[in-house]
Amino acid sequence: MDTTEEPPMELVEIRRARLKEWFSDRMLPRNEKGYLSQLINGKVVFGGRVARRLEKDYRMPKGHLDGSQAAKEAQSFGDRIKQFRKESGITQQQLAAFVGVSASAVGNWENRPQETPKGDNLLKLAEAFGVDPTELLGQSWKGAQELAEEVRLLAAFRVLPKERQLIAVKLLEALQ
Numbered sequence: 001m002d003t004t005e006e007p008p009m010e011l012v013e014i015r016r017a018r019l020k021e022w023f024s025d026r027m028l029p030r031n032e033k034g035y036l037s038q039l040i041n042g043k044v045v046f047g048g049r050v051a052r053r054l055e056k057d058y059r060m061p062k063g064h065l066d067g068s069q070a071a072k073e074a075q076s077f078g079d080r081i082k083q084f085r086k087e088s089g090i091t092q093q094q095l096a097a098f099v100g101v102s103a104s105a106v107g108n109w110e111n112r113p114q115e116t117p118k119g120d121n122l123l124k125l126a127e128a129f130g131v132d133p134t135e136l137l138g139q140s141w142k143g144a145q146e147l148a149e150e151v152r153l154l155a156a157f158r159v160l161p162k163e164r165q166l167i168a169v170k171l172l173e174a175l176q
Contacts, residue, residue: 015051015065016042022060078110080136084129085110099124119154 020040028036038044039054046054051065061079085095085106092110096103099121108115117125126133133152157165 011066012042012045014067015046016040018065018067019054022058022064076113077116077137078113081106081125082110084125084131084136088129090128095125095128098128120158123152123155 016039019036023036023040035044039046039050048066052062054060055062055064061083062076064083085092090098092106093103096106099106099117101117101121105115105117109117116122122133122136126136129136157168160168
């Protein structure tokens, strides 16, 4: 018997609901079907250690079962892309085609912390998921709103013909 302190009932209900939601469109694995059914149906209470194991074993974003804002903020950029992609029901290949990159680029964004999309691609990702770019970047990231605005301005600048870009630069220099 687990001698650790039981989590508050509110957290227990959140974890149960999030686990049920996660497996709503997935088959329960045969080797843990009985145990997961007990967790989902509230017959067994599970703490943080079990929640983290389930998240790891079933490739859920870190903190997913707790459903807390802190857990969402703790997610890596790649975890957020993967979560949005899965929630949208699209494959890496489909997302890659929409953004205009290779499927391996999407895989790198999701799995390598040092790989992040550049300006226009960030905007296309946000558009694909129907979210604001700051949501992809993470709410806790300082300057996320300012960066998103800079990305939008840069994207608008890049679609201008070369001669208009030069005019825009001269106008900005005159304003300084």
